[in-house]
Amino acid sequence: MTSQRSVALDRTHLAYLYQQFAPKILDYVYKHVSSFQDAEDILIDVFVAALKSSSFTSLAEKEQLAWLWRVARNKIVDFYRRAQRAPRLPLGNIDEQLVKDTFPTPEQISIQQEEGDNLALLIERFSPLQQQVLYLRFSENLRCAQIAARVGKREGSIRSLLSRALNPLRRHYHEQEKGGTYFGPTQ
Template sequence: MQEQQMISEGSLIADLYERFAPNVLKYIRRHVATREQAEDILLDVFVAALEKPGFAQLDEQQQLAWLRRVAHNKFVDLQRHAQRHSHLPLETVEGMLSDDELAPEQVILRQEAHEHLRMRLDALPVTQREVLRMRFASGLRCLEIGQRINKSEGAARIILSRTLNLLRSSYKRNSEEADSE
């Protein structure tokens, strides 16, 4: 009896797939970047149809509408996931760095330089750190920075300039101290 039911369900899914897969795949392809992604989503859609109780009792239009709605939800999920977890191909990253930059010594030196910068930034007053963050991390202009810290554009420009000069002089002092040792 169970074997008969499995064969019946298998032929039902095969029939559903033959009737609706081309239409649903075309719908998905309009919304995703690659054919492979579309085929993966299509597979997920038909697995969901198999798991949905009472799907077979829906009429043909209701089945197609349900499959499209599930497909829509699946590619929206894919886009959300892609936004949260952006990936770069390894070849792209490797191409951005020269062989010298990948050398362990260079990596350690870069890490040390970043740590020194972090220490210097931590020593700055909060307003100066925020101005640097808004300018260089967020890409804001002095007018926008001034608005956010309730100061004029000129005042924001002065804070930014003085902060950069302070960091430069700190680096210069460190360099001179290292040279004198």
């Protein structure tokens, strides 16, 4: 019975401290963090820590106040440490262009399909071995040594085949950037 009464008195005293000092601590925290909601969260964490602390009630009122201010400062430091490890971006700051880019327009879809068709036409001009090597390298993510073992060639030959296949593809995309269309030589 006595422990329940002392817990009730402690909570009443903590409520008194909250009413007296929470506005000042909240102002202090808000000056050091990016948003009012974060400041409120930190303030709540400070008083929850006081509620959970076994030594808080044994302190004199001035010591309790100093303890609250120290915990508030430490919570602010913790807030910034967490922010450095996992930066957060408030939803209000998301660039509209970023949102627009996640959903391609019909025009963008059409352009992508056209580019894919042009690429397929270019690859069709390659030898069957070059086509197979490109497929194994980029679709199956195999390394040159693995491709060489699969097709029965030396690793150096595979590197040469890849290089000869990728050069026309690069030229094709450079031409695309300039506005022209390059279909490369027949291989």
